[in-house]
Every structure is written in C-alpha cells, then in structure tokens.
Amino acid sequence: MTYARNDEAFANVTQVPMDRNESARAICRTGDIPDGEAIAVDAVLPDGEENLIVLRFGEAVHAYLNICPHAGRRLDWAPGKFLLSKGALVCAAHGASFMAASGACIGGPCRGQGLRRVAVRVEAGEVFLDAGRAAAGLSGTSD
Numbered sequence: 570m571t572y573a574r575n576d577e578a579f580a581n582v583t584q585v586p587m588d589r590n591e592s593a594r595a596i597c598r599t600g601d602i603p604d605g606e607a608i609a610v611d612a613v614l615p616d617g618e619e620n621l622i623v624l625r626f627g628e629a630v631h632a633y634l635n636i637c638p639h640a641g642r643r644l645d646w647a648p649g650k651f652l653l654s655k656g657a658l659v660c661a662a663h664g665a666s667f668m669a670a671s672g673a674c675i676g677g678p679c680r681g682q683g684l685r686r687v688a689v690r691v692e693a694g695e696v697f698l699d700a701g702r703a704a705a706g707l708s709g710t711s712d
C-alpha cells in the first residue's frame with residue numbers, strides 16, 4: 570500500500586511549545602459567570618489539571634479548587650452548578666459553607682478550614698490564572 574504525502578496539510582498547524590506559560594490562557598470570561606454566582610472550569614495548574622470554582626461578585630472574581638476540605642468531594646450538586654446562600658458557597662455533599670471572598674469555612678463539618686485559593690486576575694473581561702502571584706506565595710482575587 571502506498572500513501573500520498575501532503576505537506577500542505579500541516580502548513581497552518583500552530584505548534585505550541587511544551588513549556589508554554591499556561592497562565593497566559595484565559596480560563597473563562599467574566600461574562601460567563603452570572604453576578605453573584607459560580608461556575609466550574611478545568612484549568613492546568615503547576616501540579617496538573619484541576620477543576621476550579623470561579624465566583625463573581627460585581628468586578629471581584631475568586632477562584633478555588635473544587636475540592637471540599639471536609640471529605641475531598643466536589644462542591645457542586647451537578648457539574649458546574651453550585652449552591653450559594655447569602656454570599657456563601659455551600660458544599661452540596663454535607664452542607665459546609667464557605668465565605669466567597671476568602672474560602673474560609675464558616676459552618677458545617679469543616680468549620681475553621683478553608684478552600685484552597687487559586688490566584689486569578691481579570692484583564693479585558695477575561696479571567697486568567699495569575700502565575701506570578703501564585704509563585705510568590707500570594708493568593709487573592711482580581712479586585
């Protein structure tokens with residue numbers, strides 16, 4: 570069997586270096602997150618791919634690993650669907666509640682613990698991982 574070679578088929582393929590800076594890629598747009606709500610997004614962090622909770626309150630955007638400190642379960646009741654009550658994020662598994670702005674658990678079985686924050690920044694309506702802040706040991710929000 571013979572195969573025809575078509576070099577032009579690869580002419581427009583963009584090659585991305587393996588060591589590319591993942592933080593340069595937006596994880597979502599602020600418009601994807603209804604004000605006062607949260608969505609789930611997959612992102613590549615230095616330790617590997619993780620599912621993130623991304624919350625927005627006006628201009629402020631907060632991101633956390635979608636891992637509850639109580640039993641290690643996801644917080645959403647269905648993929649990407651989160652319970653929020655009075656500005657607190659509520660874990661669908663056993664009801665722990667977390668302050669949206671800090672990730673601190675304020676009620677439930679893991680009171681005193683907290684969600685693991687992922688540093689993000691907002692530029693031109695897009696939410697980016699903020700590798701610089703994470704590398705410096707800082708965490709925070711876009712506000």
Ligand code: FES
Pocket residue numbers: 637638639640641642660661662663664665677678
């Ligand atoms: S796993 Fe979240 S409260 Fe138990």
